[in-house]
Amino acid sequence: MAERAPVEIVKLAAPKAGSVIALTDKSLKLGPVASDLADAKTVSRAIKAAKFEGGVLKGLEILAPAGGNLDRLILVGLGDPAEMKAHDWLRLGGALGGWLPGEGDTTILLERPDGKAISGDEGAAVALGIEMRCYKFDKYKTIKNNNAQAKSKPKPKPKPGKVRLGVADTGAAKRVWTDQAAVLGGVTLARDLVNEPANMLGPAEFATQLKALSKLGVDVKVLDEKALARHKMGALLGVAQGSVRKPFVVVMTWKGGKAGEKPVAFVGKGVVFDTGGISMKPAGGMEDMKGDMGGAAAVSGLVHALAARKAKANVVGIVGLVENMPDANAQRPGDIVTSMSGKTIEVLNTDAEGRLVLADILTYIQKTAKPRAIIDLATLTGAIIAALGHHHAGLFSNDDELAIALTEAGQQTGEKVWRMPLGAEYDKLIDSKNADIKNIGGRWGGSITAAQFLQRFIEGDTPWAHLDIAGTAMGSPESETNKSWGSGFGVRLLDELVRKNYEN
Numbered sequence: 208m209a210e211r212a213p214v215e216i217v218k219l220a221a222p223k224a225g226s227v228i229a230l231t232d233k234s235l236k237l238g239p240v241a242s243d244l245a246d247a248k249t250v251s252r253a254i255k256a257a258k259f260e261g262g263v264l265k266g267l268e269i270l271a272p273a274g275g276n277l278d279r280l281i282l283v284g285l286g287d288p289a290e291m292k293a294h295d296w297l298r299l300g301g302a303l304g305g306w307l308p309g310e311g312d313t314t315i316l317l318e319r320p321d322g323k324a325i326s327g328d329e330g331a332a333v334a335l336g337i338e339m340r341c342y343k344f345d346k347y348k349t350i351k352n353n354n355a356q357a358k359s360k361p362k363p364k365p366k367p368g369k370v371r372l373g374v375a376d377t378g379a380a381k382r383v384w385t386d387q388a389a390v391l392g393g394v395t396l397a398r399d400l401v402n403e404p405a406n407m408l409g410p411a412e413f414a415t416q417l418k419a420l421s422k423l424g425v426d427v428k429v430l431d432e433k434a435l436a437r438h439k440m441g442a443l444l445g446v447a448q449g450s451v452r453k454p455f456v457v458v459m460t461w462k463g464g465k466a467g468e469k470p471v472a473f474v475g476k477g478v479v480f481d482t483g484g485i486s487m488k489p490a491g492g493m494e495d496m497k498g499d500m501g502g503a504a505a506v507s508g509l510v511h512a513l514a515a516r517k518a519k520a521n522v523v524g525i526v527g528l529v530e531n532m533p534d535a536n537a538q539r540p541g542d543i544v545t546s547m548s549g550k551t552i553e554v555l556n557t558d559a560e561g562r563l564v565l566a567d568i569l570t571y572i573q574k575t576a577k578p579r580a581i582i583d584l585a586t587l588t589g590a591i592i593a594a595l596g597h598h599h600a601g602l603f604s605n606d607d608e609l610a611i612a613l614t615e616a617g618q619q620t621g622e623k624v625w626r627m628p629l630g631a632e633y634d635k636l637i638d639s640k641n642a643d644i645k646n647i648g649g650r651w652g653g654s655i656t657a658a659q660f661l662q663r664f665i666e667g668d669t670p671w672a673h674l675d676i677a678g679t680a681m682g683s684p685e686s687e688t689n690k691s692w693g694s695g696f697g698v699r700l701l702d703e704l705v706r707k708n709y710e711n
Protein backbone atom coordinates (compact mmCIF):
# COMPACT_ATOMS: atom_id res chain seq x y z
CA MET A 208 0.00 0.00 0.00
CA ALA A 209 1.28 3.45 -0.85
CA GLU A 210 1.76 6.02 1.86
CA ARG A 211 -1.35 7.84 2.93
CA ALA A 212 -2.37 10.77 5.06
CA PRO A 213 -3.97 10.26 8.50
CA VAL A 214 -7.71 9.67 8.66
CA GLU A 215 -9.73 12.89 8.37
CA ILE A 216 -13.22 13.01 9.86
CA VAL A 217 -15.62 14.88 7.57
CA LYS A 218 -19.34 15.43 7.12
CA LEU A 219 -21.17 12.49 5.59
CA ALA A 220 -21.61 13.38 1.91
CA ALA A 221 -21.19 11.84 -1.53
CA PRO A 222 -17.74 12.40 -3.07
CA LYS A 223 -17.43 13.29 -6.75
CA ALA A 224 -14.36 11.18 -7.50
CA GLY A 225 -11.82 8.74 -6.06
CA SER A 226 -12.69 5.52 -4.27
CA VAL A 227 -15.60 4.96 -1.90
CA ILE A 228 -16.12 2.35 0.80
CA ALA A 229 -19.75 1.88 1.82
CA LEU A 230 -21.39 -0.33 4.44
CA THR A 231 -24.01 -2.95 3.75
CA ASP A 232 -25.44 -6.01 5.49
CA LYS A 233 -27.20 -9.26 4.60
CA SER A 234 -30.01 -7.23 3.02
CA LEU A 235 -27.36 -5.96 0.54
CA LYS A 236 -28.87 -2.48 0.78
CA LEU A 237 -26.79 0.69 0.90
CA GLY A 238 -27.35 3.80 2.96
CA PRO A 239 -29.02 6.90 1.48
CA VAL A 240 -25.77 8.62 0.48
CA ALA A 241 -24.09 5.54 -0.97
CA SER A 242 -27.19 4.52 -2.95
CA ASP A 243 -26.83 7.50 -5.28
CA LEU A 244 -23.18 6.90 -6.15
CA ALA A 245 -23.53 4.21 -8.80
CA ASP A 246 -26.07 2.61 -11.09
CA ALA A 247 -28.14 0.19 -9.01
CA LYS A 248 -28.25 -2.45 -11.77
CA THR A 249 -24.45 -2.41 -12.07
CA VAL A 250 -24.04 -2.89 -8.33
CA SER A 251 -26.66 -5.66 -8.30
CA ARG A 252 -24.94 -7.50 -11.16
CA ALA A 253 -21.55 -7.28 -9.43
CA ILE A 254 -23.02 -8.63 -6.19
CA LYS A 255 -24.64 -11.52 -8.02
CA ALA A 256 -21.54 -12.35 -10.08
CA ALA A 257 -19.30 -12.38 -6.98
CA LYS A 258 -21.89 -14.26 -4.90
CA PHE A 259 -21.42 -11.57 -2.27
CA GLU A 260 -23.76 -12.03 0.70
CA GLY A 261 -22.81 -9.04 2.87
CA GLY A 262 -21.28 -11.15 5.62
CA VAL A 263 -19.70 -9.44 8.64
CA LEU A 264 -16.46 -7.70 7.58
CA LYS A 265 -16.60 -9.33 4.14
CA GLY A 266 -15.98 -7.07 1.15
CA LEU A 267 -16.64 -6.65 -2.57
CA GLU A 268 -14.71 -4.29 -4.84
CA ILE A 269 -16.46 -2.91 -7.95
CA LEU A 270 -14.07 -1.15 -10.32
CA ALA A 271 -15.22 1.97 -12.21
CA PRO A 272 -18.92 1.43 -11.48
CA ALA A 273 -21.34 2.83 -14.05
CA GLY A 274 -23.42 5.83 -13.15
CA GLY A 275 -20.70 8.12 -11.77
CA ASN A 276 -17.02 9.09 -11.80
CA LEU A 277 -15.74 6.80 -9.04
CA ASP A 278 -12.59 4.74 -9.49
CA ARG A 279 -14.07 1.98 -7.38
CA LEU A 280 -16.91 1.25 -5.00
CA ILE A 281 -16.13 -1.16 -2.17
CA LEU A 282 -18.92 -2.73 -0.16
CA VAL A 283 -18.15 -4.06 3.33
CA GLY A 284 -20.53 -6.07 5.51
CA LEU A 285 -21.46 -4.34 8.76
CA GLY A 286 -23.31 -7.01 10.68
CA ASP A 287 -26.07 -6.09 13.14
CA PRO A 288 -25.32 -2.63 14.61
CA ALA A 289 -27.64 -3.33 17.54
CA GLU A 290 -25.34 -6.12 18.70
CA MET A 291 -22.06 -4.30 18.11
CA LYS A 292 -19.93 -3.25 21.07
CA ALA A 293 -17.03 -0.77 21.11
CA HIS A 294 -14.51 -3.40 20.07
CA ASP A 295 -16.69 -4.44 17.12
CA TRP A 296 -16.56 -0.90 15.73
CA LEU A 297 -12.79 -0.98 16.18
CA ARG A 298 -12.66 -4.28 14.27
CA LEU A 299 -14.83 -2.77 11.55
CA GLY A 300 -12.32 0.07 11.24
CA GLY A 301 -9.51 -2.44 10.91
CA ALA A 302 -11.39 -4.29 8.15
CA LEU A 303 -12.05 -1.00 6.33
CA GLY A 304 -8.36 -0.15 6.62
CA GLY A 305 -7.58 -3.44 4.89
CA TRP A 306 -9.76 -2.45 1.95
CA LEU A 307 -8.08 0.92 1.34
CA PRO A 308 -6.78 1.07 -2.25
CA GLY A 309 -3.08 1.37 -2.91
CA GLU A 310 -3.26 4.90 -4.31
CA GLY A 311 -5.58 7.86 -4.59
CA ASP A 312 -8.13 9.38 -2.23
CA THR A 313 -10.74 7.28 -0.46
CA THR A 314 -13.96 8.29 1.23
CA ILE A 315 -15.52 5.93 3.76
CA LEU A 316 -19.25 6.50 4.17
CA LEU A 317 -20.04 5.60 7.76
CA GLU A 318 -23.79 5.15 7.44
CA ARG A 319 -25.99 2.19 8.23
CA PRO A 320 -27.92 0.60 5.36
CA ASP A 321 -31.18 1.57 7.10
CA GLY A 322 -30.09 5.20 7.19
CA LYS A 323 -29.85 5.47 10.98
CA ALA A 324 -26.95 7.55 12.30
CA ILE A 325 -23.74 6.07 13.64
CA SER A 326 -22.62 7.79 16.86
CA GLY A 327 -19.51 9.86 17.41
CA ASP A 328 -18.06 7.22 19.73
CA GLU A 329 -18.57 4.57 17.07
CA GLY A 330 -17.08 6.75 14.37
CA ALA A 331 -13.98 7.47 16.46
CA ALA A 332 -13.58 3.74 17.16
CA VAL A 333 -13.67 3.08 13.41
CA ALA A 334 -11.01 5.74 12.85
CA LEU A 335 -8.81 4.15 15.51
CA GLY A 336 -9.25 0.74 13.92
CA ILE A 337 -8.21 2.07 10.51
CA GLU A 338 -5.06 3.66 11.92
CA MET A 339 -4.12 0.59 13.94
CA ARG A 340 -4.58 -1.65 10.89
CA CYS A 341 -2.38 0.55 8.72
CA TYR A 342 0.58 0.57 11.12
CA LYS A 343 3.81 -0.71 9.57
CA PHE A 344 7.30 -1.11 10.99
CA ASP A 345 9.52 -0.69 7.95
CA LYS A 346 12.06 1.92 9.03
CA TYR A 347 14.98 -0.39 8.22
CA LYS A 348 13.79 -1.39 4.75
CA THR A 349 15.83 0.45 2.13
CA ILE A 350 14.08 -1.30 -0.79
CA LYS A 351 10.30 -1.04 -0.51
CA ASN A 352 9.25 -2.60 -3.80
CA ASN A 353 9.50 -6.00 -5.40
CA ASN A 354 11.76 -4.88 -8.24
CA ALA A 355 15.00 -4.84 -6.26
CA GLN A 356 17.18 -5.72 -9.27
CA ALA A 357 15.69 -3.18 -11.64
CA LYS A 358 18.23 -0.86 -13.21
CA SER A 359 15.72 1.72 -14.37
CA LYS A 360 15.20 4.92 -12.49
CA PRO A 361 12.87 4.58 -9.52
CA LYS A 362 9.38 5.87 -10.09
CA PRO A 363 8.47 9.20 -8.48
CA LYS A 364 7.00 8.78 -5.04
CA PRO A 365 3.20 9.04 -5.30
CA LYS A 366 1.43 11.74 -3.37
CA PRO A 367 -0.05 10.28 -0.17
CA GLY A 368 -3.70 9.43 -0.64
CA LYS A 369 -6.27 11.04 1.62
CA VAL A 370 -8.67 8.97 3.72
CA ARG A 371 -11.89 10.76 4.63
CA LEU A 372 -14.27 9.21 7.14
CA GLY A 373 -17.74 10.59 6.55
CA VAL A 374 -19.94 10.70 9.67
CA ALA A 375 -23.27 12.31 10.50
CA ASP A 376 -22.10 14.11 13.65
CA THR A 377 -18.58 15.34 12.94
CA GLY A 378 -18.39 17.39 16.13
CA ALA A 379 -19.00 14.41 18.40
CA ALA A 380 -16.70 12.13 16.41
CA LYS A 381 -13.86 14.66 16.41
CA ARG A 382 -14.17 15.23 20.17
CA VAL A 383 -13.85 11.50 20.87
CA TRP A 384 -11.16 11.09 18.22
CA THR A 385 -8.97 13.62 20.01
CA ASP A 386 -8.75 11.18 22.93
CA GLN A 387 -8.48 8.13 20.71
CA ALA A 388 -5.64 9.68 18.71
CA ALA A 389 -3.73 10.04 21.99
CA VAL A 390 -4.31 6.35 22.70
CA LEU A 391 -3.20 5.53 19.16
CA GLY A 392 0.05 7.35 19.89
CA GLY A 393 0.58 5.12 22.92
CA VAL A 394 -0.16 1.93 20.97
CA THR A 395 2.22 3.02 18.21
CA LEU A 396 4.97 3.76 20.72
CA ALA A 397 4.55 0.33 22.32
CA ARG A 398 4.58 -1.42 18.95
CA ASP A 399 7.65 0.48 17.80
CA LEU A 400 9.55 -0.42 20.97
CA VAL A 401 8.72 -4.13 20.72
CA ASN A 402 9.55 -4.27 17.01
CA GLU A 403 12.95 -2.57 17.35
CA PRO A 404 15.94 -4.92 17.02
CA ALA A 405 17.94 -5.33 20.20
CA ASN A 406 21.13 -3.93 18.68
CA MET A 407 19.28 -0.64 18.17
CA LEU A 408 17.30 -0.59 21.41
CA GLY A 409 19.37 -1.31 24.48
CA PRO A 410 18.57 -0.14 28.00
CA ALA A 411 20.20 3.26 27.41
CA GLU A 412 18.38 3.86 24.11
CA PHE A 413 15.09 2.81 25.67
CA ALA A 414 15.60 5.24 28.56
CA THR A 415 16.48 8.03 26.12
CA GLN A 416 13.22 7.49 24.21
CA LEU A 417 11.22 7.74 27.42
CA LYS A 418 12.79 11.08 28.28
CA ALA A 419 10.80 12.50 25.37
CA LEU A 420 7.60 11.97 27.39
CA SER A 421 8.54 15.07 29.34
CA LYS A 422 7.28 17.07 26.33
CA LEU A 423 3.79 15.85 27.22
CA GLY A 424 4.12 16.98 30.84
CA VAL A 425 5.35 13.69 32.29
CA ASP A 426 7.99 13.87 35.00
CA VAL A 427 10.66 11.41 33.86
CA LYS A 428 13.32 10.19 36.31
CA VAL A 429 16.13 7.93 35.11
CA LEU A 430 18.10 5.84 37.61
CA ASP A 431 21.49 4.64 36.33
CA GLU A 432 23.56 1.72 37.59
CA LYS A 433 25.09 3.70 40.46
CA ALA A 434 21.67 4.81 41.64
CA LEU A 435 20.37 1.24 41.44
CA ALA A 436 23.30 0.10 43.57
CA ARG A 437 22.55 2.81 46.14
CA HIS A 438 19.00 1.52 46.35
CA LYS A 439 20.38 -2.00 46.80
CA MET A 440 18.55 -3.48 43.83
CA GLY A 441 20.58 -6.67 43.94
CA ALA A 442 18.01 -8.79 42.08
CA LEU A 443 17.83 -6.48 39.07
CA LEU A 444 21.59 -5.87 39.02
CA GLY A 445 22.22 -9.60 39.16
CA VAL A 446 20.35 -10.02 35.86
CA ALA A 447 22.21 -7.13 34.25
CA GLN A 448 25.73 -8.08 35.31
CA GLY A 449 26.30 -10.42 32.37
CA SER A 450 25.87 -7.65 29.80
CA VAL A 451 28.22 -4.85 28.79
CA ARG A 452 25.13 -2.67 28.43
CA LYS A 453 24.33 -0.94 31.69
CA PRO A 454 20.88 -1.22 33.30
CA PHE A 455 18.44 1.62 33.91
CA VAL A 456 15.19 2.11 35.74
CA VAL A 457 12.86 4.83 34.45
CA VAL A 458 10.08 6.32 36.56
CA MET A 459 7.35 8.26 34.71
CA THR A 460 4.92 10.32 36.78
CA TRP A 461 1.73 11.87 35.42
CA LYS A 462 -0.17 14.15 37.79
CA GLY A 463 -3.56 14.76 36.20
CA GLY A 464 -5.71 14.01 39.24
CA LYS A 465 -6.33 15.67 42.56
CA ALA A 466 -3.32 17.03 44.40
CA GLY A 467 -2.15 14.61 47.06
CA GLU A 468 -4.24 11.70 45.77
CA LYS A 469 -2.30 8.45 45.72
CA PRO A 470 -1.35 7.30 42.21
CA VAL A 471 -2.05 4.06 40.43
CA ALA A 472 1.25 2.33 39.63
CA PHE A 473 2.03 0.44 36.43
CA VAL A 474 5.18 -1.68 36.44
CA GLY A 475 6.85 -3.12 33.34
CA LYS A 476 9.49 -5.76 32.70
CA GLY A 477 12.01 -4.37 30.23
CA VAL A 478 14.48 -7.11 29.29
CA VAL A 479 15.61 -5.72 25.94
CA PHE A 480 17.09 -9.08 24.95
CA ASP A 481 16.93 -12.36 26.82
CA THR A 482 19.40 -15.11 25.95
CA GLY A 483 18.47 -16.88 29.16
CA GLY A 484 21.89 -16.07 30.60
CA ILE A 485 23.93 -19.08 31.73
CA SER A 486 20.70 -21.13 31.56
CA MET A 487 20.74 -20.35 27.85
CA LYS A 488 17.71 -20.72 25.63
CA PRO A 489 17.86 -22.92 22.52
CA ALA A 490 18.81 -21.10 19.31
CA GLY A 491 15.50 -21.67 17.54
CA GLY A 492 13.31 -18.61 17.95
CA MET A 493 15.78 -16.75 20.17
CA GLU A 494 15.51 -13.76 17.84
CA ASP A 495 12.03 -13.19 19.27
CA MET A 496 13.59 -12.36 22.62
CA LYS A 497 14.01 -8.78 21.44
CA GLY A 498 10.36 -8.54 22.50
CA ASP A 499 10.96 -9.54 26.11
CA MET A 500 10.43 -5.92 27.04
CA GLY A 501 6.77 -5.96 26.00
CA GLY A 502 5.65 -5.10 29.53
CA ALA A 503 7.88 -2.02 29.65
CA ALA A 504 6.67 -1.05 26.17
CA ALA A 505 3.03 -1.27 27.27
CA VAL A 506 3.64 0.83 30.39
CA SER A 507 5.51 3.42 28.30
CA GLY A 508 2.71 3.53 25.73
CA LEU A 509 0.11 3.84 28.48
CA VAL A 510 1.85 6.81 30.07
CA HIS A 511 2.09 8.44 26.63
CA ALA A 512 -1.64 7.90 26.04
CA LEU A 513 -2.70 9.24 29.45
CA ALA A 514 -0.51 12.31 29.20
CA ALA A 515 -1.46 13.04 25.58
CA ARG A 516 -5.18 12.98 26.39
CA LYS A 517 -4.65 14.81 29.70
CA ALA A 518 -6.18 12.05 31.80
CA LYS A 519 -7.60 13.27 35.11
CA ALA A 520 -5.73 10.72 37.18
CA ASN A 521 -2.48 10.41 39.09
CA VAL A 522 -0.40 7.65 37.56
CA VAL A 523 3.18 6.47 37.94
CA GLY A 524 4.84 4.07 35.53
CA ILE A 525 8.13 2.33 36.22
CA VAL A 526 10.18 0.10 33.93
CA GLY A 527 13.30 -1.95 34.65
CA LEU A 528 15.59 -1.99 31.60
CA VAL A 529 18.26 -4.70 31.42
CA GLU A 530 19.83 -7.19 29.04
CA ASN A 531 20.27 -10.84 30.05
CA MET A 532 23.55 -12.14 28.59
CA PRO A 533 25.88 -15.07 29.41
CA ASP A 534 29.35 -13.52 29.62
CA ALA A 535 32.08 -14.35 32.14
CA ASN A 536 30.54 -11.99 34.69
CA ALA A 537 26.99 -13.36 34.40
CA GLN A 538 25.26 -14.72 37.48
CA ARG A 539 25.22 -18.50 37.82
CA PRO A 540 22.49 -20.98 38.72
CA GLY A 541 22.75 -21.37 42.48
CA ASP A 542 23.76 -17.76 43.15
CA ILE A 543 21.94 -15.97 45.97
CA VAL A 544 21.13 -12.28 45.61
CA THR A 545 19.61 -9.77 48.01
CA SER A 546 16.67 -7.77 46.67
CA MET A 547 15.87 -4.17 47.52
CA SER A 548 13.21 -5.45 49.92
CA GLY A 549 15.90 -7.27 51.89
CA LYS A 550 14.56 -10.70 50.89
CA THR A 551 17.21 -13.10 49.60
CA ILE A 552 16.61 -15.00 46.36
CA GLU A 553 18.24 -18.24 45.23
CA VAL A 554 18.62 -18.04 41.47
CA LEU A 555 18.16 -21.62 40.28
CA ASN A 556 17.50 -20.65 36.66
CA THR A 557 18.95 -17.50 35.14
CA ASP A 558 16.26 -17.60 32.44
CA ALA A 559 13.65 -16.79 35.09
CA GLU A 560 15.08 -13.29 35.15
CA GLY A 561 12.05 -11.06 34.57
CA ARG A 562 10.65 -11.71 38.04
CA LEU A 563 13.99 -10.63 39.53
CA VAL A 564 13.78 -7.32 37.69
CA LEU A 565 10.16 -6.81 38.73
CA ALA A 566 10.84 -7.69 42.38
CA ASP A 567 13.12 -4.69 42.86
CA ILE A 568 11.07 -2.14 40.95
CA LEU A 569 7.91 -3.28 42.74
CA THR A 570 9.65 -2.56 46.04
CA TYR A 571 10.97 0.78 44.79
CA ILE A 572 7.59 2.07 43.60
CA GLN A 573 5.85 1.03 46.82
CA LYS A 574 8.44 2.81 48.96
CA THR A 575 8.53 5.99 46.89
CA ALA A 576 5.00 6.43 45.52
CA LYS A 577 2.77 4.65 48.09
CA PRO A 578 0.35 3.67 45.26
CA ARG A 579 -3.33 2.95 45.77
CA ALA A 580 -3.08 -0.03 43.38
CA ILE A 581 -0.34 -1.77 41.39
CA ILE A 582 -0.60 -3.49 38.00
CA ASP A 583 2.52 -5.10 36.55
CA LEU A 584 2.94 -6.37 33.01
CA ALA A 585 5.55 -8.81 31.77
CA THR A 586 6.28 -11.27 29.01
CA LEU A 587 7.04 -13.55 31.91
CA THR A 588 6.45 -17.22 31.10
CA GLY A 589 6.01 -19.64 28.25
CA ALA A 590 3.71 -21.52 30.61
CA ILE A 591 0.97 -18.91 30.19
CA ILE A 592 1.01 -19.53 26.44
CA ALA A 593 0.61 -23.26 27.09
CA ALA A 594 -2.39 -22.46 29.30
CA LEU A 595 -4.14 -19.68 27.37
CA GLY A 596 -2.60 -19.55 23.90
CA HIS A 597 -2.31 -16.15 22.23
CA HIS A 598 -5.80 -14.71 22.70
CA HIS A 599 -5.85 -13.94 26.44
CA ALA A 600 -3.26 -12.56 28.82
CA GLY A 601 -2.98 -14.27 32.19
CA LEU A 602 -4.39 -12.26 35.11
CA PHE A 603 -3.32 -12.90 38.69
CA SER A 604 -4.54 -10.70 41.52
CA ASN A 605 -4.91 -10.43 45.28
CA ASP A 606 -7.98 -8.20 44.87
CA ASP A 607 -11.32 -9.27 43.38
CA GLU A 608 -12.47 -5.74 42.53
CA LEU A 609 -9.27 -4.98 40.62
CA ALA A 610 -9.49 -8.32 38.81
CA ILE A 611 -13.09 -7.63 37.79
CA ALA A 612 -12.21 -4.13 36.58
CA LEU A 613 -9.38 -5.49 34.44
CA THR A 614 -11.58 -8.23 33.02
CA GLU A 615 -14.29 -5.71 32.09
CA ALA A 616 -11.72 -3.40 30.48
CA GLY A 617 -10.46 -6.35 28.48
CA GLN A 618 -13.95 -7.18 27.23
CA GLN A 619 -14.54 -3.56 26.26
CA THR A 620 -11.29 -3.17 24.33
CA GLY A 621 -10.83 -6.69 22.99
CA GLU A 622 -7.53 -7.01 24.88
CA LYS A 623 -8.80 -9.91 26.92
CA VAL A 624 -7.48 -11.30 30.18
CA TRP A 625 -8.28 -14.54 32.01
CA ARG A 626 -7.94 -14.84 35.75
CA MET A 627 -5.62 -17.57 37.00
CA PRO A 628 -5.35 -18.95 40.56
CA LEU A 629 -3.06 -18.02 43.41
CA GLY A 630 -2.81 -19.97 46.64
CA ALA A 631 -0.71 -21.20 49.53
CA GLU A 632 -0.13 -24.59 47.91
CA TYR A 633 1.54 -22.90 44.93
CA ASP A 634 3.43 -20.49 47.17
CA LYS A 635 5.15 -23.38 48.97
CA LEU A 636 6.73 -24.41 45.68
CA ILE A 637 9.03 -21.38 45.70
CA ASP A 638 10.30 -21.80 49.26
CA SER A 639 14.10 -22.22 49.24
CA LYS A 640 16.30 -24.27 51.58
CA ASN A 641 19.15 -21.80 51.18
CA ALA A 642 17.44 -18.39 50.93
CA ASP A 643 14.10 -16.72 51.58
CA ILE A 644 12.75 -17.65 48.16
CA LYS A 645 13.84 -19.34 44.95
CA ASN A 646 13.10 -18.00 41.49
CA ILE A 647 11.49 -21.12 40.02
CA GLY A 648 8.91 -23.52 41.39
CA GLY A 649 9.36 -26.59 39.24
CA ARG A 650 7.90 -27.88 36.01
CA TRP A 651 4.20 -27.50 36.69
CA GLY A 652 2.14 -24.34 37.06
CA GLY A 653 5.03 -22.16 35.92
CA SER A 654 2.99 -19.02 35.32
CA ILE A 655 1.35 -19.40 38.73
CA THR A 656 4.58 -19.84 40.68
CA ALA A 657 6.01 -16.84 38.82
CA ALA A 658 3.04 -14.77 40.00
CA GLN A 659 3.42 -16.15 43.53
CA PHE A 660 7.03 -14.97 43.43
CA LEU A 661 5.94 -11.43 42.56
CA GLN A 662 3.26 -11.43 45.24
CA ARG A 663 5.96 -11.94 47.87
CA PHE A 664 7.14 -8.41 47.08
CA ILE A 665 3.73 -6.75 47.51
CA GLU A 666 3.57 -5.03 50.88
CA GLY A 667 0.52 -5.09 53.12
CA ASP A 668 -2.91 -5.26 51.51
CA THR A 669 -2.18 -3.06 48.48
CA PRO A 670 -4.44 -4.15 45.57
CA TRP A 671 -2.17 -5.76 43.00
CA ALA A 672 -2.56 -7.48 39.66
CA HIS A 673 -0.01 -9.21 37.47
CA LEU A 674 -0.58 -9.56 33.73
CA ASP A 675 1.49 -12.23 31.99
CA ILE A 676 1.45 -10.99 28.38
CA ALA A 677 3.95 -13.44 26.89
CA GLY A 678 1.35 -14.71 24.43
CA THR A 679 -0.23 -11.40 23.48
CA ALA A 680 2.50 -8.74 23.32
CA MET A 681 4.56 -10.27 20.53
CA GLY A 682 3.98 -12.78 17.78
CA SER A 683 0.26 -12.94 18.56
CA PRO A 684 -2.16 -13.87 15.77
CA GLU A 685 -2.94 -11.18 13.24
CA SER A 686 -6.32 -9.50 13.54
CA GLU A 687 -8.34 -6.84 11.77
CA THR A 688 -6.51 -4.16 13.76
CA ASN A 689 -3.01 -5.62 13.99
CA LYS A 690 -0.71 -6.90 11.26
CA SER A 691 2.42 -6.19 13.30
CA TRP A 692 4.64 -8.65 15.17
CA GLY A 693 4.57 -6.28 18.15
CA SER A 694 0.89 -5.79 19.00
CA GLY A 695 1.03 -2.98 21.57
CA PHE A 696 -1.13 -5.15 23.84
CA GLY A 697 -1.99 -3.55 27.17
CA VAL A 698 -2.10 0.13 26.23
CA ARG A 699 -5.81 0.28 25.37
CA LEU A 700 -6.69 -2.22 28.11
CA LEU A 701 -5.08 -0.12 30.84
CA ASP A 702 -6.22 3.19 29.39
CA GLU A 703 -9.79 1.87 29.68
CA LEU A 704 -9.07 0.70 33.24
CA VAL A 705 -7.88 4.17 34.24
CA ARG A 706 -10.70 5.91 32.37
CA LYS A 707 -13.47 3.90 34.06
CA ASN A 708 -12.00 3.42 37.56
CA TYR A 709 -9.42 6.07 38.47
CA GLU A 710 -10.21 9.32 36.70
CA ASN A 711 -11.95 12.06 38.67
